[in-house]
Amino acid sequence: MIKARITVTLKNGVLDPQGKAIEGALGSLGFSGVGAVRQGKVFDLELDRTDRAQAEADLKAMCDKLLANTVIENYSIAVV
């Protein structure tokens, strides 16, 4: 069994209105000097595999085909 965490974030240059709203809310809570807040997604999953290289190839395919929209998002894969 291989466990993995996939992190999906917005690409640079893509506006993130939700991140902006969160940044504003942090400011209104009194956290000063907070900037460049970006919201993303985390997927934790388990793979019934023993071959780590195969698992990583599968995870990459999952990101490209579904988990990330590569028009606007980047992803990173961590096998844990």
Added chain:
Amino acid sequence: MKSAVVLLPGLNRDRDMIAALTKISGKPPITVWQTDTEIPDVDLIVVPGGFSYGDYLRCGAIAARKPVMRAVAEKAARGVMVIGVCNGFQILLEAGLLPGALMRNQSLKFVCREVKLQVANANTAFTRNYAPGQIIRCPVAHHDGNYFADPETLARVEGDGRVVFRYAEGTNPNGSMNDIAGIMNEKGNVLGLMPHPEDLIEAAHGGTDGRPLFESALGIQSQAA
């Protein structure tokens, strides 16, 4: 002319779309379910609006990967006309049939109101019954209509005249780039738009501004307004 409407769990504008197509084409459209792998011979396929799969992951992301959308892509490749409205537009983008992405509205609010649209290109199979530059009324109802494309893609879409509709008169409800409300593919047979033209097709709706779009796509000459 024959039409088909794609049905997916969570869509809720399918009945309005079926009613509009029935009214305009004179016969009810065929309906195809998400698991269907083949679509009968039709001239126009419509992916209606709603909240397919509860907008989980990203709007339209799950729906775009269902078997029926592969069938839609095959039909589109063979030149069949395809229209995606609202969630249908999001699904066409996620399926890769149109370029770019639709992001959360800049205001972060769901917008449900009437906007003005400019017919940015009246020389398309979807808009030939409109006058160039014509301003029409159209309702919108969405949370993720903020069109985004990288600079090269945007320049290509603009340069090719593939922006079909723009929000006009300061009514952009979502912050979309260049006020884009609807775009088409390179071949000019796939259109996606956020507003709901199916909701303005008869006098009882308070207007018929959306009717020429479907009449154009179905090859019907519009009555002069």
